[in-house]
Amino acid sequence: MTSNSVARGYDTEENVPLAGYATVAATFVASLATFAVVVRRRGVSLPERVPPYDLLLLGAATYKTSRLLTKDKITAFLRAPFTRRQEDTTAGEVMDEPKGDGLRLAVGDLLSCPFCATAWTAGGLVATYAVAPRAARLVCAGFGAMTLADWLQYAWTWTQEKAEG
Template sequence: MTTDAARYDDQGEVPLAGYAALASVFAAGAGTFALVARRRGVRLPQEVPPWDVALLGAATYKTARVLTRDKITSFVRAPFTRRSGDGEASEVIDEPRGSGLRRAIGDLVACPFCTSAWTAGALVCSYAAAPRLTRLVCGGFGALTVADWLQYAWTWTQATTTES
């Protein structure tokens, strides 16, 4: 009997059941938030101003990088990944390990793009329930994002002037 994973990729290594479990957790979390928010009378904003979208985006970017690439959060990834190298600016590169759900979680926590969906979901739920607090938290992560870009600009400037 051929499994869905084997039909999906030739090696049969894609943890489709693990991905389905994670997608179910994400959907259940969003649904639970919606139910609890409704019962507690949380009023959703009529609109989300563009500057809040930018702030949420910067915070989503940075939280995903912190969770997937920072050395200090390696303990979160360690059960599901193995260190495969060093990235730029003291970041680390981890690769997923194991199979099934463990591999699926490893894929999630090793990928900043994948983790962004989860962090954006959490920040949007927080924004709906407590916009002022969420703006403050996002402002902090947004400041870190700007600081990262300034660090890269400074490093680039130093490298450019040394080459001349």
């Protein structure tokens, strides 16, 4: 059974790039495995636990980096080979839709979905935290500050709209 017939059997409405998804997932798993092997061979001592404060920083930074990657106008150059602009939305964000087929479509799906990109951005941030916690905290604090600033911008806009009626 070919991957196209499996995809048609999976979703009759569209051609789902299952082989592309498998390639993307395999790349993620291979990256994690490579990281684990390198860390072990170099004798890096991994943290025994992640304190709640660091988890909050990692979470806020993961949220922001996934949105920067998938929604920000400025990062459109990264998405352009795999997506096309569907519309401009609020707060400098855009809606892109995947284009192409196979692996290109699968990568487009990843780069247009902040929820999908979260695993990748979290993986990078957590890997950095594991080998260089101080540097990771600093980077995460920067992205966390951006997240807080976004929420304050929304709160200000909401307050302003309520005051104006």
